[in-house]
Amino acid sequence: MDREAVARARRPNRRDNVKPTIKLTAIALAAASFVTAPLHAIRAEPVRPAPAYVVNEIEVTDQAGFATYAKRQGELIEKFGGHFLARGGATEMIAGAPTKARVAIYVFDSVAKANAWHNAPEQAELAALRDKSSTFRSYIVEGCAACSPPAR
Known part of the structure; x- marks a missing residue:
């Protein structure tokens, strides 16, 4: 085997790393939206002036x-x-x-x-x-x- 082939065999394929990263990012965003949605609802309530x-x-x-x-x-x-x-x-x-x-x-x-x-x-x-x-x-x-x- 030549040097390039050995180097390629040692390096992980970048495409293989992308798929788990996308999945983890999507899961993290979904979890964050479930956590922050009630906070936005609380802030969205109109502030009533004092009588x-x-x-x-x-x-x-x-x-x-x-x-x-x-x-x-x-x-x-x-x-x-x-x-x-x-x-x-x-x-x-x-x-x-x-x-x-x-x-x-x-x-x-x-x-x-x-x-x-x-x-x-x-x-x-x-x-x-x-x-x-x-x-x-x-x-x-x-x-x-x-x-x-x-x-x-």
Whole structure:
């Protein structure tokens, strides 16, 4: 045998090595897709913004005027996607100084939506009506996105 024939006999055929490599690569890719697919599904879930709660402490000074305000404000809240959680029901103090104020709480899907409601042009007229018929304190509290129930 000549030198070239001996060298060829010692060298493995490159084609023989390719087939197992392709098979192993295909198996590895398939396994990786099974492992990472749930991770992509978790990341693909849309991130919900935290809800926004509007808390109002109200001392009514004119029942008739306040009733008009409350009706129109309720309509505006609904127009901006909010809804009431509490609306003047009985309040039981559990700590701190007693209050005469009644409480109204409503919720929006996000602070941005609560601010859109608050900055609506209709609010100027309603604020004047509110201020004539009550003493009012109001604030927005950002909720906990991870704590809130799924969107409806």
